[in-house]
Amino acid sequence: MTSLPRPRQDSSLGILCLCAGLGLFSVQDLILKLLSGSYPLSQAMVFRSLTALPLLLLLAARDGGLGTLFTPGTKAMIGRGLVMFVAYAAYYLALPALPLASVVALYFSAPLFITILSVPMLGETVGWRRGAAVLAGFGGVLIILRPGAGVFEIAALLPVLSGLCYGLSMIFARKLGAHESAAAMAFWGNLVFLAIASLMALAFGGSTAPDLHPSLAFLLRAWVWPTALDATLMAGCGVIAALGLTLLTQAYRIADANAVTPFEYSAMLWGVLWGWAFFAEWPDAVAWSGIAIIVTAGLYVLWRERQLQKGS
Structure with a gap:
């Protein structure tokens, strides 16, 4: 069994990895939304996972050797893969029911959850200023969610669930990163995706009524x-998954969670762009106000992090 030394800490490289991974995953979001009206989620995930599998093996061989896949932390990596599966499945199921920009914006409870969870789980410090920014960010999420309003869509809760589970998975990546490679964590996450998606195909393989909710139809079709x-598009998602999962995991291995999480918001730009270009979707004034609050809160957290690094 192979154990890796603790990775060198590099916030700039971690931010670059995060932004690159999110850019890749935005293309996958676009593909899955395009396919969600004709295929089941399990089929897209199986195609994606099978394509990603050999690529992740190659990445693992390059990043310390295949021995890094089998360590005392293998069970923990599989457990993290289960949390990641819930995160991504919930996110994907929201795509056919909501505008792409809304899914992305609601998912951005994830960086807020990460900032909160980094305190009890990683022992990192979050002062009252960043704490207030996190609360403001959640206020922005609620504005977009609009609970109690006539426009509320139950599927809007799915991206929030995704944000919570994604936040947990990235915190686990930070803890596991002392001994496990990014490629190994991505490999086991992908294997969990393949196994559960295959079980979903067996469990939900029947035809569905045409009047089902779009998210349920995507699950049960x-x-x-x-x-x-x-x-080809489904297989392309596998290439994106292999590279994207490795980049996102690497980001949280080599940089403090509070340093990189504000850059999660860069995915909002892609969500708005793809929604406008491919689906003629454009956020309304209320949604824009929520997005503005979330982005402002994230930028403040970033600014405060830099101030603390300077010792002020």
């Missing part, structure tokens, strides 16, 4: 034979 283009 029977497998269909894909066109060549759609099969």
Whole structure:
């Protein structure tokens, strides 16, 4: 068994890895939203996971050797993979029911959860100023969610669940990163995705009624034979997953959670762009106000982090 030395801490490189990974995953969001009206989630995830598997093995071989896949932390990496599965499945199931920008914006409870969870789970310090910014960010999430309003959509809770689980998974990555490689964590996460998606295909393989909620239809729809283009798009998600999962995991291995999480908000730009370009979606005034609050809160957290690093 191989154990890795604790990675060198590099906030700038961690931020770069995070932004690159989020840019890649935004393309996957676009693909899955395009496919969600014709195929089941399990089919897309199986195609994605099978394509990613050999790529992740190659990355693991390059990043310390295949021995890094089998360590005393393997069970913990599998456990993290289960949390990651819930995060991504909840996110994907929201795509057919909500505008892409809204899904991304609501998902951005994730950096807020990460900041909160970094205190009890990592022993990091979050002062009252950043704490207030986190509360403001959650206020922005509530504005977009609009609980109690006539426009409330139950599927809007899915990206929030995704944000919580994603935050937990990244905190676990930070803790595991002292001994496990980013490629190993991505490999086991992908293997969990493949196993559970295969079970979903067996459990939810029947035909569905046409009047089901879009999220339920995406979950329960029977497998269909894909066109060549759609099969290529599903497989392309595997390449994105292999590279994206490794980049995101690496970001939280080599940088403090509070330093990199504000840059999670860069994905909002992609969500708005893809939604406008492909689905003619544009956030309304209320949604824009919520997005503005979330982004402002994130930028403040980043600014405060830099101030603390300077000793002020």
